[in-house]
Amino acid sequence: MPSERVAFRAVPPLDHELESRRRAPATALGTVAQEQLDRWFGFLAAQLKTVRLSRGQALCLCDVLGSTLIDALWLLNPGQLLAAEIEDAAEDGYGEKWDIDTDELAALCASWNPGQGLAVVDAVRRFRLAPGDDFDASLVQVGLARHRDPL
Known part of the structure; x- marks a missing residue:
């Protein structure tokens, strides 16, 4: 059809x-x-496919970016902007919430080339639009996790 x-x-x-x-x-x-x-x-x-995140890191990004305005400025350096969002979220306890090291996640985001950063932003947006509440399945569906990764 x-x-x-x-x-x-x-x-x-x-x-x-x-x-x-x-x-x-x-x-x-x-x-x-x-x-x-x-x-x-x-x-x-x-x-x-070149991005590797733990379950907690992926869910933290999905949580943090849920209230972030993504505009055309993000095209220039998305990794640095993602890192800044994670640094801000660390002060609000997101590291503890998702049982991750936010400094490590911020450094990882900052290391991404623009294509990787935009791909993560796109995947996070698709995750947030996914139906249902099976977070693990949604992470795999949008490419933030892989079937072979332990979830």
Whole structure:
């Protein structure tokens, strides 16, 4: 069964970005958009596979980022911004809550390249939108944990 149809109006600067990626004049901009989204989601998945988090670290990030405004500034240096959020959360007892070393998690976040940081932010957002309350299954589903990892 085909998925739901998605339609949007490409307004500046998106229309120019899509146009600059059109292979041929006859290629629909919707096709270009789909190709770009496929590439972006593939990139995020590949980056997320390079990130290793404990269960507590992953859940701490999901908890902390639940009340964090993620805007365009996060594109520049997401690892440093994640680290700052964890440092702030340490003062509120998140390390004890999730039984983790927040200094270690902040240092890990700060070490990530932008792709890894954005992949984690994306996975956290998908975790927070996941239905149900099986946190372990949701962590695996969004890629913050792996089946082989002890949860």
